[in-house]
Amino acid sequence: MDAFMAFLTIFTHPELLVLVGVGTFAGVYVGAIPGLSVTMAVSILISFTFSWDVLPAISLMIGIYMGGVYGGSRTAILLNIPGAPSAIATAMDGYPMAQRGEAGEAIGTTTVMSFFGGLVGIVVLAVLAPVVSDFALKFQPRDYMLLAVLGILLVGSLSSGSLVKGIFAGALGIAIGAVGMDPLTFTERFTFDIPLMRGGINFIAVMIGMFGVSEALMQLHHVDTPAIRQKINRIVPSFGTIRKHLPLSLQTSTIGVLIGALPGTGGDIAALMAYDHAKRVTKNPSRPFGEGAIEGLVAPETANNAAVGGAFIPMMTLGIPGDAVTAIMIGALFIHGLNPGPMLMVEQPDMFWFIVGALVMANFFMLLFGLTGIKLFTKIVEMPRAVLIPLILLLSIVGAYAVNNSITDVYWMLGFGVFGYFMRHYGYPLGPVILGVILSRLLDDNWRRAIISEREDLGRFFHGIVTSPLSLVLFIAVILIFASQTPLWTKFRKKETASK
Amino acid sequence: MKRFLIGAVSALSLMSAAAVAQEYPAKEIQGIIQWGAGGSTDTVMRAVTPHAEEILDGTIVLQNMTGGVGAIALNHVANEDADGYKILMGAENPLLYKVMGFGDKDYSDFTPINILARGTPILVAGADAPFDDYAGMIAYIKEHPGEVRLGSTGPGGVPSVVTAMIETVEGDLDVISVPYDGDGPALTALQGGAIDVMPAVLGAAIESVRAGKIKALAVVDVQENEYLPGVAPVTATNEGFATYLPWGPFFGVFVKKGTPDDVVKKLEGAFAVAATNPDFTDLMETRGFTLMSISGDEAEAFLTKWQQGTTWLLQDAGMTKSSPEEFGIARPGE
Numbered sequence: 001m002d003a004f005m006a007f008l009t010i011f012t013h014p015e016l017l018v019l020v021g022v023g024t025f026a027g028v029y030v031g032a033i034p035g036l037s038v039t040m041a042v043s044i045l046i047s048f049t050f051s052w053d054v055l056p057a058i059s060l061m062i063g064i065y066m067g068g069v070y071g072g073s074r075t076a077i078l079l080n081i082p083g084a085p086s087a088i089a090t091a092m093d094g095y096p097m098a099q100r101g102e103a104g105e106a107i108g109t110t111t112v113m114s115f116f117g118g119l120v121g122i123v124v125l126a127v128l129a130p131v132v133s134d135f136a137l138k139f140q141p142r143d144y145m146l147l148a149v150l151g152i153l154l155v156g157s158l159s160s161g162s163l164v165k166g167i168f169a170g171a172l173g174i175a176i177g178a179v180g181m182d183p184l185t186f187t188e189r190f191t192f193d194i195p196l197m198r199g200g201i202n203f204i205a206v207m208i209g210m211f212g213v214s215e216a217l218m219q220l221h222h223v224d225t226p227a228i229r230q231k232i233n234r235i236v237p238s239f240g241t242i243r244k245h246l247p248l249s250l251q252t253s254t255i256g257v258l259i260g261a262l263p264g265t266g267g268d269i270a271a272l273m274a275y276d277h278a279k280r281v282t283k284n285p286s287r288p289f290g291e292g293a294i295e296g297l298v299a300p301e302t303a304n305n306a307a308v309g310g311a312f313i314p315m316m317t318l319g320i321p322g323d324a325v326t327a328i329m330i331g332a333l334f335i336h337g338l339n340p341g342p343m344l345m346v347e348q349p350d351m352f353w354f355i356v357g358a359l360v361m362a363n364f365f366m367l368l369f370g371l372t373g374i375k376l377f378t379k380i381v382e383m384p385r386a387v388l389i390p391l392i393l394l395l396s397i398v399g400a401y402a403v404n405n406s407i408t409d410v411y412w413m414l415g416f417g418v419f420g421y422f423m424r425h426y427g428y429p430l431g432p433v434i435l436g437v438i439l440s441r442l443l444d445d446n447w448r449r450a451i452i453s454e455r456e457d458l459g460r461f462f463h464g465i466v467t468s469p470l471s472l473v474l475f476i477a478v479i480l481i482f483a484s485q486t487p488l489w490t491k492f493r494k495k496e497t498a499s500k
Numbered sequence: 501m502k503r504f505l506i507g508a509v510s511a512l513s514l515m516s517a518a519a520v521a522q523e524y525p526a527k528e529i530q531g532i533i534q535w536g537a538g539g540s541t542d543t544v545m546r547a548v549t550p551h552a553e554e555i556l557d558g559t560i561v562l563q564n565m566t567g568g569v570g571a572i573a574l575n576h577v578a579n580e581d582a583d584g585y586k587i588l589m590g591a592e593n594p595l596l597y598k599v600m601g602f603g604d605k606d607y608s609d610f611t612p613i614n615i616l617a618r619g620t621p622i623l624v625a626g627a628d629a630p631f632d633d634y635a636g637m638i639a640y641i642k643e644h645p646g647e648v649r650l651g652s653t654g655p656g657g658v659p660s661v662v663t664a665m666i667e668t669v670e671g672d673l674d675v676i677s678v679p680y681d682g683d684g685p686a687l688t689a690l691q692g693g694a695i696d697v698m699p700a701v702l703g704a705a706i707e708s709v710r711a712g713k714i715k716a717l718a719v720v721d722v723q724e725n726e727y728l729p730g731v732a733p734v735t736a737t738n739e740g741f742a743t744y745l746p747w748g749p750f751f752g753v754f755v756k757k758g759t760p761d762d763v764v765k766k767l768e769g770a771f772a773v774a775a776t777n778p779d780f781t782d783l784m785e786t787r788g789f790t791l792m793s794i795s796g797d798e799a800e801a802f803l804t805k806w807q808q809g810t811t812w813l814l815q816d817a818g819m820t821k822s823s824p825e826e827f828g829i830a831r832p833g834e
Contacts, residue, residue: 039537040537042537043537043538043542043546043564046546047546047549047550047562050546050547050550051550137688137691137692138692139692140689140692140693140694141678141689141694180567180568181567181568181569181602183654183679183681184654184679184680184681185654185655185679186569186600186602186654186655186656195568195571195575195603198567198568198571198572199566199567199568199572200567263684263685263688264685314688318688318691318708318713319707319708320684320687320688321538321684324536324537324538327536327537327538327539327684328537328538328542329538330538331537331538331539331542331543331546334543334547334783334786334787335543335546335547335783337779337782337783337786339707339786340707341706341707341708341710341711342707342708342710342711342713343707343710343711344707346711404565405563445681448679449678449679449680449694452676452677452678452679453649453676453678453694453695455646455676
């Protein structure tokens with residue numbers, strides 16, 4: 001009963017309700033601007049809400065978090081610039097939809113699906129938190145490594161057209177991710193003795209350049225083409241559409257919660273994996289993937305919002321952050337005199353239920369703010385290109401600078417923008433580059449940890465994989481997914497269908 | 501016209517120079533935090549700064565600048581004007597940059613404003629580890645060479661220094677050292693069984709110890725700690741540790757060397773009062789940090805002693821890139 005009352009706190013205190021609402025609204029816009037991240041917003045809020053009570057402070061942070069994860073999809077759909085890494089997959093089908101004049105429908109679907117995913121995440125947090133966190137703890141370095149290998153195999157789904165070019169792009173991404181001081185041995189890698197390179201290449205700057213600047217440069221080719229008229233009669237997807245995608249969205253939400261709950265992986269990887277999953281299981285997408293398939297929106301958007309609830313699972317049950325944002329929230333709880341850790345659930349269960357309540361509320365606000373103002377937003381795409389292109393460039397520069405207040409990041413961003421333009425020009429996909437950067441450290445660090453743990457003995461390493469059920473499942477998944485992309489398998493499948 | 505402009509500009513600059521001298525802070529101060537958002541340094545700095553702002557009657561805008569084990573932030577502040585408008589909020593590791601080859605600058609290029617607090621390292625093990633105390637752990641490692649996995653956070657991190665201490669006192673240990681990105685991920689791995697033992701800062705591990713998810717083997721200090729009653733200090737098992745203890749990571753606020761004295765005094769005053777705020781002292785207590793709040797010569801002496809002790813310990817353990825001698829860091833006691 002106490003738990004229920006704590007859950008209701010947010011609904012019975014108008015001032016908290018308002019704070020969640022304000023937070024969510026701000027989050028949608030912070031998330032939409034590339035370079036302004038939720039992590040940054042929440043850490044600024046720590047100083048800002050310092051003298052407040054803990055509940056209002058947490059309410060505001062949760063609002064920003066939920067809204068921000070969703071907001072990244074806006075610019076991804078409208079401008080092909082993901083507002084955050086977790087919206088990269090959304091751009092792949094969202095932008096083609098906007099190019100067909102369906103930006104309204106794309107945003108509407110995204111909003112409803114984010115809401116759905118968010119809800120699944122919260123339900124799992126409320127009901128299964130201890131079970132999921134025990135499961136997440138079981139992940140050993142070799143399992144993280146296998147997960148990263150699974151992620152690398154997504155290159156196949158992210159490269160429309162030539163797989164070879166996709167692999168090249170992915171490898172480039174991995175190399176970019178490796179630049180800087182290696183966190184395990186503190187040895188410099190690919191820094192060429194330039195002090196500025198020691199910190200590595202800012203991955204958000206790469207993303208903004210590759211997507212934002214290269215997009216602006218591409219559009220210069222058709223600067224005179226009139227803008228696409230947007231249809232805005234269909235915004236909220238029909239109930240039939242939602243029901244049709246229910247099985248898929250449940251699956252991708254589950255992927256989102258689990259990946260989100262793992263300390264060390266977050267919404268970005270979850271969204272890409274969900275996209276890949278949708279591509280595998282959807283027999284008849286509304287359009288081919290990459291050309292504006294609704295399924296290509298449903299999957300990443302359910303997954304990245306489900307990952308929010310997931311990230312709270314290890315935070316609330318163990319005091320271990322599920323991602324960068326929950327890491328800061330743990331710091332905030334400390335500052336407000338709480339002791340986040342395994343005992344929090346035992347000694348202060350009210351805090352847990354309050355957070356669940358606030359998340360539910362933030363999710364509803366996200367639906368509300370997501371579905372209103374779409375008309376205004378779609379006007380952005382209807383702007384003449386001569387106006388839009390400089391705007392994109394400006395936004396990219398401000399965004400890249402804002403990440404670290406570093407002018408070097410702006411240079412990187414511009415450099416990768418021009419590079420990305422030529423990559424596009426010659427048919428190299430950009431998605432795998434970002435995938436490579438995201439997974440580079442996960443793969444490299446965990447492979448080394450895993451092999452160091454086995455005294456650098458490959459035999460013992462494989463013995464470990466075979467004897468651990470979790471590793472074995474992941475290993476088999478890697479092999480199956482790899483095999484399914486080889487020509488041999490395709491031939492085999494064709495023969496089988498022919499003989500039937 | 502031109503002459504008038506020059507006159508006006510120089511008058512303005514004179515006025516602003518006067519303003520700086522008279523009423524620091526005349527504009528926003530930027531506080532550069534060496535480590536990422538949500539980490540210990542970040543939490544400590546964000547907790548103390550609002551109180552200091554109140555006393556200074558100014559604004560300190562905090563910004564996390566990560567990368568290069570904190571060297572990026574340190575070099576950033578070192579390359580700015582020494583006017584007190586960029587302050588560095590850092591931890592202990594810059595004192596190791598020179599010997600570890602991470603950079604050619606350290607706190608000797610800075611003036612300490614306040615060394616706020618220091619942490620106490622402890623040794624923790626997984627809940628089902630086959631030993632319960634320090635002596636048991638050493639015995640187990642000797643009986644099972646090459647089996648125990650020891651968590652670390654890379655060269656120069658707290659675990660590496662504690663490990664160097666243990667190896668200096670006990671002789672070489674045949675363990676597998678598995679590096680993690682920080683004590684958070686390493687403690688997670690400890691709970692999941694990927695590593696067996698981990699030297700960690702008390703504050704980071706205490707909640708999991710209280711919950712029984714991991715167990716404390718020993719306090720790496722000369723006395724028992726009030727938060728871990730019944731856990732023996734390492735010196736109880738081996739007196740040899742006394743030479744190096746008490747030792748711990750610390751947090752401090754710094755400005756570039758050459759900052760005007762009145763600015764330094766003003767900042768020192770502000771942070772000294774801020775560090776006595778009950779909100780802040782409570783936080784330090786719950787996280788298990790020992791409040792220090794020292795400045796001036798006392799802080800300089802503390803830094804020198806810390807650097808001598810730690811760099812030579814790492815040097816003797818063969819973990820450094822260059823000898824402390826090359827940078828004029830004297831061996832302790834010499």
